[in-house]
Amino acid sequence: MSRDEKTLLRKFHQARWDEQIIFEMSVPGERGILVPEAEEEIQLEIGDISNLVPGQLLRRARPGLPEINQMRVNRHYLRLSQETLGADVNLDISQGTCTMKYSPRVQEHTAARNPGITELHPLQEPETVQGILEMYFKLEGFLKEISGMDRFSLQPGGGAHAVFTGASIIRAHHKERGEEQRDEIITTIFSHPCNAAGPATAGFKVITLMPDENGYPDLQALKQAVSDRTAGLFITNPEDTGIYNPQIEEFVRIIHDVGGLAYYDQANANGLLGITRARDAGFDMCHFNVHKTFSAPHGSYGPGLGAIGVCAELEKYLPLPLVDYDGERYSLDMDRPQSVGKIRSFLGNAPITLKAYSWIMQHGDQGLKEAAKVSVMNSNYLEKKVREIPGVVVWYAEGKRRLEQVRYSWEKLYNDTGVGTDDVMRRASDYGVEHFWKSHHPWVVPEPFTLEPCESYSKDDLDEYIAILEQVSREAYADPDFVRNAPYNLPVHKVADPTIDDPERIAVTWRQYCKKREKAMGAK
Amino acid sequence: MSKQVSYPYIPNADPDIKQQMLAEIGVRDVMDLYEEIPARLRYSGVMDIPEPIPDECSLKRHITQLLAKNVNADDYLSFLGAGCYQHYVPAVCDEVNGRGEFLTAYGGDPYADHGRIQALFEYASMMAELLDVDVVSAPLYDGLNAFAKAICMTARINGRREVLIAGNVNPDAVRVTRNYLQGVDQPVLSIRTVNIDHTTGMLDLMDLENKLSPDTAAVCIQNPSYLGTLESQANEIGQMAREAGAEFVVYVNPISLGVIAPPAHYGATITCGDIQPLGMHMQFGGGHGGFIASSGAPLYQEQYADPMFSLTGTVEAGEYGFGVAQYDKTSYGARENANEFTGTGTVLWAITAGVYLALMGPHGMEEIGKTILYKAHYTARKLADIKGIKLRFTGPFFNEFVLDFSSSGKTVAEVNRALLDHKIFGGIDLSKAFPIYGESALYCVTEMMTKDDIGRLVCALGDILTASATHKLEV
Numbered sequence: 001m002s003r004d005e006k007t008l009l010r011k012f013h014q015a016r017w018d019e020q021i022i023f024e025m026s027v028p029g030e031r032g033i034l035v036p037e038a039e040e041e042i043q044l045e046i047g048d049i050s051n052l053v054p055g056q057l058l059r060r061a062r063p064g065l066p067e068i069n070q071m072r073v074n075r076h077y078l079r080l081s082q083e084t085l086g087a088d089v090n091l092d093i094s095q096g097t098c099t100m101k102y103s104p105r106v107q108e109h110t111a112a113r114n115p116g117i118t119e120l121h122p123l124q125e126p127e128t129v130q131g132i133l134e135m136y137f138k139l140e141g142f143l144k145e146i147s148g149m150d151r152f153s154l155q156p157g158g159g160a161h162a163v164f165t166g167a168s169i170i171r172a173h174h175k176e177r178g179e180e181q182r183d184e185i186i187t188t189i190f191s192h193p194c195n196a197a198g199p200a201t202a203g204f205k206v207i208t209l210m211p212d213e214n215g216y217p218d219l220q221a222l223k224q225a226v227s228d229r230t231a232g233l234f235i236t237n238p239e240d241t242g243i244y245n246p247q248i249e250e251f252v253r254i255i256h257d258v259g260g261l262a263y264y265d266q267a268n269a270n271g272l273l274g275i276t277r278a279r280d281a282g283f284d285m286c287h288f289n290v291h292k293t294f295s296a297p298h299g300s301y302g303p304g305l306g307a308i309g310v311c312a313e314l315e316k317y318l319p320l321p322l323v324d325y326d327g328e329r330y331s332l333d334m335d336r337p338q339s340v341g342k343i344r345s346f347l348g349n350a351p352i353t354l355k356a357y358s359w360i361m362q363h364g365d366q367g368l369k370e371a372a373k374v375s376v377m378n379s380n381y382l383e384k385k386v387r388e389i390p391g392v393v394v395w396y397a398e399g400k401r402r403l404e405q406v407r408y409s410w411e412k413l414y415n416d417t418g419v420g421t422d423d424v425m426r427r428a429s430d431y432g433v434e435h436f437w438k439s440h441h442p443w444v445v446p447e448p449f450t451l452e453p454c455e456s457y458s459k460d461d462l463d464e465y466i467a468i469l470e471q472v473s474r475e476a477y478a479d480p481d482f483v484r485n486a487p488y489n490l491p492v493h494k495v496a497d498p499t500i501d502d503p504e505r506i507a508v509t510w511r512q513y514c515k516k517r518e519k520a521m522g523a524k
Numbered sequence: 525m526s527k528q529v530s531y532p533y534i535p536n537a538d539p540d541i542k543q544q545m546l547a548e549i550g551v552r553d554v555m556d557l558y559e560e561i562p563a564r565l566r567y568s569g570v571m572d573i574p575e576p577i578p579d580e581c582s583l584k585r586h587i588t589q590l591l592a593k594n595v596n597a598d599d600y601l602s603f604l605g606a607g608c609y610q611h612y613v614p615a616v617c618d619e620v621n622g623r624g625e626f627l628t629a630y631g632g633d634p635y636a637d638h639g640r641i642q643a644l645f646e647y648a649s650m651m652a653e654l655l656d657v658d659v660v661s662a663p664l665y666d667g668l669n670a671f672a673k674a675i676c677m678t679a680r681i682n683g684r685r686e687v688l689i690a691g692n693v694n695p696d697a698v699r700v701t702r703n704y705l706q707g708v709d710q711p712v713l714s715i716r717t718v719n720i721d722h723t724t725g726m727l728d729l730m731d732l733e734n735k736l737s738p739d740t741a742a743v744c745i746q747n748p749s750y751l752g753t754l755e756s757q758a759n760e761i762g763q764m765a766r767e768a769g770a771e772f773v774v775y776v777n778p779i780s781l782g783v784i785a786p787p788a789h790y791g792a793t794i795t796c797g798d799i800q801p802l803g804m805h806m807q808f809g810g811g812h813g814g815f816i817a818s819s820g821a822p823l824y825q826e827q828y829a830d831p832m833f834s835l836t837g838t839v840e841a842g843e844y845g846f847g848v849a850q851y852d853k854t855s856y857g858a859r860e861n862a863n864e865f866t867g868t869g870t871v872l873w874a875i876t877a878g879v880y881l882a883l884m885g886p887h888g889m890e891e892i893g894k895t896i897l898y899k900a901h902y903t904a905r906k907l908a909d910i911k912g913i914k915l916r917f918t919g920p921f922f923n924e925f926v927l928d929f930s931s932s933g934k935t936v937a938e939v940n941r942a943l944l945d946h947k948i949f950g951g952i953d954l955s956k957a958f959p960i961y962g963e964s965a966l967y968c969v970t971e972m973m974t975k976d977d978i979g980r981l982v983c984a985l986g987d988i989l990t991a992s993a994t995h996k997l998e999v
Contacts, residue, residue, distance in 0.1 A: 014636060021835070021844065022646045022882055032883030033614050035891040038898035039975040046901050049783070049894050054756030054920055057747075059785045062886035064653040073882045074616050077875075081623040083639025085632060088624030095630055102533050103628060106580050107587075111807075112622055116591025121604040122809035123952055124595070125940065131593030132808050145571040157665035160855075160867025168703055183708045197855030197865035203707035206860035231708075244560040275558060276565045291868075295533075297628040299872030300640050302663070303810065342699035345607060345666045345798075346809030354587070362583050364576030367531060373554045374536050380549045380557055401557050426635060435633045441857050458535035459545060485839070491638040493838040495845040498634070499852070500834045503822045506849045508832040510649035512658045512820050 008467035012432035013489040015082035022076060023510050026066035032073045064511075083491040085434045087297065091465050093382070093457050094428075094436035096405040096450025097192065097240050099270040099289075099375075103297040107358045111351040122346035126331050132350060133330035135357045136323040139290075140307075142360045146368070147266070147286050148279025149309030153318040154290070155348040159267045160194035162287035162306030163234065166263045167202035168340040169285065169310065169317040170232045173261060176338070182231035182260070188217045190239035193440050195265055204231060211444065215243050215396025222254055232261040236268055240440065240450060241395075242379065242402035252282035261285065261314075269293055270454055271376040271404030274369035278309070285310045294356035305352040319343040374455040375404045378462060382406070382453050385466045391416060391473045395445045405452035407445055414447045419476035419483045421447040426494065427475065427486035431468040529578075597806065601977050602949040605924050605968025606750065607667065607694055608809055609801045611779065611892075612972055614883050617803035621876045634833070634846040641833050641846045644871055647878030648832070651815060654778060654881065654889065655795050656786045658820035662830035662866075663813040663874035667798025670814030671697045671775050672704035674796040675742055676864060677816070677827040678771040679705075679713050684741035687713045688770075690727050691720040692749035695957050697775065713741055722960065725753035725917030725926070727761060736764060742771040742794075747787065748780060751958075752924030752966065753917050762791025778802055778815075780922050782889030783897060794818045803880030804873050813870035813877070829864035830854060892971055896923045899978065900969040906982045907967070912989040916964050923968055927951060930962035932989050939965070939988055946984035 003010045038046075050058060068076075085092075092100040111117060120129055140152045156162040167185065174182040185199035188209045196206045207225050212218040217235065233255040238244040245251070252262040264278040264286035270293050278286040290305040291298060298304070310318060320339045321332040363371065383406045386392055391413025394406065410421045425435045439448035453462055476483045485494060500506055507513035531537045536545060542554070551557060558566070577583045597610050604610075620626065626640060634641045648660040664670045675687050687705075689698060698715065705712040719731040727745060736743070743765040747755045755761065758774075765772040773794045774787035779801040787795040795817045804811030818824040831854045838845035855862035884892065904925045908915045912932025915925060929936055940950040951967035958964065969978070 018843070019639075019642065021642070021649070022878075023649065030885075031887065032616075032885055033888060035884070035888050036612075036895060036971050037891070038895050038902070042898050042902045042975055045905070046898050049897050052897050052901055052920060053784060054754060056759045056790060057754055057756060057785050057920075059781065059783055059789075059890075062890055063656070063781065063786075065650055065881055065884070065886045065889065067885045067887075068882055070616060070883065073879065074619065076882075077616070077620040077643065077879055078623065080639035080643045081620065081625040083637075083642070084625040084629050085636040086623075086625040086628035087630070088628040090636075092628075092630070098630060100628075100630060104533060104580070106584050108622075108627065110584065110587050110591070112618065114588065114591050115596045115598040116588075116594045117810075118805040118807055119596040119598045119610065120594055120808040121597055121602055121610065121806050121949065122608055123604050123606060124597075124602075124949055125944070128595040128600075128944070128949075129808065131590040134590060134593070142571075142573050145573055157669075157870070158868035160865050161665060164865055168706070171706065171708055180709060193855050193859045194865050194867050196860040197858075197862050200855075200860035200862075201704075201864045203709070203712070208859070246560050246562050249562075249565070274571055275567060276561050277567050280567065281565055298630040298868070299870075300626050300629045300644075300875060301631050301871035302665075302868040303813070303870045303872060304868040341703045342668065342696045343703070344700070345668050345696060345812055348809070350808035350810040352810070358583060358587055360573060361577055361586065362580075363531075363578075365571040365573050366529070367534075367576055367578075368571070368573070370529075370531060370534055370537050373557075374534050374542075376557045377542065377545055377549070377554050378536060380551075381545045384549055401560055403557075403560075425633070429636045434630075434636050441859075455534045455536070459541055487635050490635045492635060492843055492845050493840040495634060495836060495838050495847055497836060498847045500836060500847040500849050501852065503825065505834070505836070506820075506825065507835045508645070508648055508659055508849055509652040510646070510835070511652055513835045515658070 008464045009471055010432050014491055016491045017079040017083060019076060019079050021510055023066050025068050025072060028067055030067045030069045032068055032070045091433050091457065091461050093453035093465055094434055094451055096437045096452040097268060099292040099452060099454045101295055101454045102456040103295050107355040111354050117351060117354055130330055133323050135353055136347065137325050137330055139353055139357045143288060143307055143309055146273055147309050148277035149286060150312040151315040151318060152307050152309040153322065154305060154307050154353055155319045155343045156306040156308055157344050157349060158302060158304035159287060159289045159306040160198055161343065162308040163194045163198035163265060164201055165308050165319065165343050166285050166287065167199040167204060169314055170261050171202055172317045172340055173314060174231055182229055184229045185232055185234060186222065186225050186230065187234040188239065189444055190241055191234060191236040191265055192267060195234035199234060215241055216245050219247055219250060222251060226254055226258045228258065230255065230258045230260040232263055234263045234265060236265040238268055238403045240407060242406040243397045243400060244403055248281050271372050273372040274365060275372050279311065284314060290356045291352050295359035296352040296355040303349045305349045371455045378453040378455065378457060379404050379406060382451060382462050386469060389470050389473050390477065405450060407439060407448055407450045409445050410447040410449065413473060413476055417476045417480040419480045421449050423484045423486065424472050427472045427483045428468050430487050430489040433465065433468060597949065600947045600949055601980060603951050603967045603969065603981065604949050606952045606966055607798065608806050609968065609970055610806055610972055611801050611970050613803055613805055614880060616883055617876045617879050620879045621872050626872060626875055643875045643878060645833050645835060645846065647874040650878055650881040654781050655817045656788045657795065657817045659818050659825055661816040661828055662832050663815065663870040664830065665814055665870065666812035667775065667814045668697045668700040670796040670816050672701040673829060673864060674773050674794045674816045675701055675744060676704065676712060677794060678742035678773065680827050681771060681823060682741055682769065684739050685713060686716060686739045687741050688716050688718050688735055688743045690745040691717050692725060692751045692753065693744065693746045693775065694750040724919040725751055726755055726757060726919050729757060729760060732761065732764060736768040740768055740770040742773050744773040746775040748777060748922040748924065751926050752921040753919040754921055756920060758790040766791065780893055783893030784922060799873060799877040802877040804876060811873060813873040827863060829862065830866045830869060895971040899973050900925065903969045903978045906978060907985060910986050910989060916961055923970060924966055926954065926961065926964050926966055928962060928964045934989065936963050936965045942988040943984055948981055948984055
């Protein structure tokens with residue numbers, strides 16, 4: 001049997017292995033792998049190992065790790081992988097604000113299997129790593145072209161880390177100018193939470209602008225918020241709603257007029273590659289999520305790479321080192337006295353640099369623009385169809401085109417049936433798609449869901465996804481409880497308490513779980 | 525006839541499909557969809573990006589040729605460490621992290637991503653056994669960030685203003701921490717360095733005594749230290765910290781913990797470090813992931829800034845499920861009011877480290893610790909026999925040690941250049957970061973080295989330094 005050709009729905013059931021927690025598989029005496037021993041001559045020459053370690057530092061009892069044969073370890077983890085819906089195996093068009101594009105296998109295989117990257121030590125002499133330094137330098141050049149910025153660092157480990165780095169640079173900039181009273185950062189509620197939390201960690205007070213009645217960042221509110229304490233603005237455009245703010249230059253100008261710096265969070269840049277550039281709108285800094293936007297996969301939640309770009313004036317603050325090229329050889333510039341220092345070890349996540357370099361090299365100027373345009377077309381096609389699904393509404397900006405993603409709402413469905421976005425999310429997965437992204441907190445749009453069908457997905461993929469949402473909507477109107485009690489076809493059933501705050505119940509490790517379980521049993 | 529450009533990764537770039545979809549949307553041209561972007565902000569140029577290499581075969585050749593310009597540690601013998609280590613990576617580790625499901629998953633909920641979350645929970649659980657604590661954080665960017673965040677936690681725990689960091693902690697960890705704690709008007713915590721004894725390489729307890737105060741939020745050491753030494757006064761340091769009401773933070777190399785006591789055993793209240801040694805290839809520094817660990821007492825547990833998964837049940841009796849612990853304390857739940865910002869971490873490497881620990885088990889971790897101790901000490905002993913090389917510190921060590929070349933008449937840079945001719949990456953040159961130790965280098969030995977490999981290094985260094993002596997005589 002194959003997918004139903006009329007309904008486009010599948011009789012999907014994910015693997016359900018009822019797999020034990022790994023400690024429950026332990027059989028004393030089993031071994032997963034053997035370790036090379038030191039040669040006999042070495043052992044004889046060195047003698048008793050306990051003489052090499054101070055008494056107080058000798059481990060007295062072996063760690064309580066499980067003992068499992070290799071086949072079973074391999075089988076366990078492959079079963080867990082089958083109980084995971086990565087973008088490779090599902091229509092992951094549902095992670096709005098997080099571009100889940102196809103990661104070409106050729107890049108993955110090269111990054112994971114070529115010793116020319118896997119076995120490189122980051123502190124080798126630059127002469128011995130000219131190939132990887134060349135990729136760093138050239139990828140930086142590509143990002144400069146795409147953004148209009150003057151210099152990039154590829155050191156941060158993800159988008160939020162780049163935002164924190166940006167806040168550190170803003171702090172250094174004002175400090176150097178003797179304007180340390182500038183302790184306020186302005187952001188918007190529809191910018192990613194890291195645009196508030198990153199600057200807060202860097203020591204700033206945060207002012208969050210709420211949207212105006214049309215869903216745009218409120219220009220009047222910005223005018224009231226700025227002062228001589230304004231250090232900078234962190235903003236996304238299009239915001240998480242998918243709505244592009246056409247007054248963005250005005251936002252930047254207002255910030256510049258009071259002496260602040262403007263940071264463009266370009267995590268949502270996929271629809272804009274080669275279409276419009278951060279620097280051209282006046283921004284001083286921006287970042288790209290190089291994983292996602294330039295095709296490196298998300299790795300189950302990292303490692304990532306947040307490339308931070310700055311205008312020439314701010315270059316001196318970028319983390320050290322940067323990669324330089326004198327026309328003959330690539331080198332590391334460590335002599336950067338005004339740098340914010342280190343953000344992460346060494347040069348960051350080199351394999352992601354390799355993947356993004358490969359992807360851009362395969363597409364060129366035209367290919368990048370094509371990716372952007374098709375991602376926006378796909379989203380508009382999806383939006384047209386999703387708007388027709390009973391129970392769906394779209395807040396704000398009536399009649400305006402949204403770009404690469406849209407924040408939708410099940411508000412009407414909820415009011416009609418009592419089935420909310422959490423319920424729809426679980427039930428939709430029963431048809432073989434990863435849970436859709438709802439919204440960051442707080443939910444300004446009620447019962448939200450955010451879809452971003454980037455350029456990777458075909459029309460048929462989009463039609464299947466639409467059919468799934470239509471089906472769940474039908475089910476909700478027919479039998480709300482059925483949807484509320486989903487899922488049914490996934491590795492596990494509904495979790496009664498998806499967030500756990502009670503200290504008596506938090507169990508983030510097996511030993512913590514066992515202790516609390518014993519305590520609870522004892523109490524009974 | 526103009527050539528039709530096709531994109532294997534952009535299926536709807538096909539003109540017929542595009543036409544059909546645009547008609548459905550109700551626009552004629554795809555650029556009409558960008559009507560919200562003011563014309564003056566539209567980029568009309570051609571980006572200065574090389575002509576693309578559209579076919580996979582040619583692209584692969586291009587990338588392979590670039591990588592061939594590198595010299596790697598499979599072809600050369602490498603004695604480089606300092607936070608990134610070439611250990612053996614079990615094949616099952618590569619098998620699991622190469623699975624498309626794990627490689628391409630994101631942050632799905634504990635239903636369709638139950639397996640990913642169970643693997644992550646098991647990682648934390650096995651790390652907890654290795655570290656002998658109850659709580660292990662979500663996987664962070666790397667060990668340096670874990671160190672900075674661990675210190676940040678101590679400020680929230682006791683509200684004090686100063687942190688004491690041992691002088692033999694990785695200088696990059698201090699750089700990351702300094703920026704992390706900077707603050708706008710004043711630092712979250714100011715940093716003071718505690719001297720180390722230049723003979724033993726261990727902490728100067730007198731200096732620690734003098735610097736401890738009611739302002740001290742934490743005493744922080746790295747064990748084994750950046751310079752390789754094992755801190756044999758760790759118990760005393762922990763005791764002094766506790767008596768001053770301060771936290772004791774220890775940065776540890778987890779691969780040492782089969783033979784070396786976990787920091788919790790000598791009084792650490794917070795342990796942190798990097799998981800790269802546990803099953804990750806070096807990847808030019810791309811294999812790192814950080815961890816923070818502590819007891820589960822609420823005072824500690826509440827300070828974690830990144831979301832962790834908690835084992836619970838489902839509506840089906842007896843079925844394991846997962847929930848998110850303390851979501852509202854993370855910046856996803858609380859934005860700027862969270863403990864610290866959070867974001868994408870390094871879960872793929874955490875899953876891999878879990879596979880590594882499951883394969884190794886209690887015996888494997890003990891054995892690898894022993895093998896490393898043997899081989900590192902054998903190497904150090906053989907090298908110290910060479911004229912012109914001295915072991916810089918008298919204190920005990922695990923996998924790394926400092927060699928002093930000052931009396932050889934050669935700089936470390938010269939020695940390392942000469943070693944490259946022998947296809948050997950010599951130890952890391954410390955002459956800039958630690959000028960006080962003269963021409964010194966940090967050497968690392970793992971279980972990968974055989975007696976013959978070590979012999980090759982000994983011969984090469986013997987040749988290089990003897991040649992230098994001969995050369996001088998001739999002059």
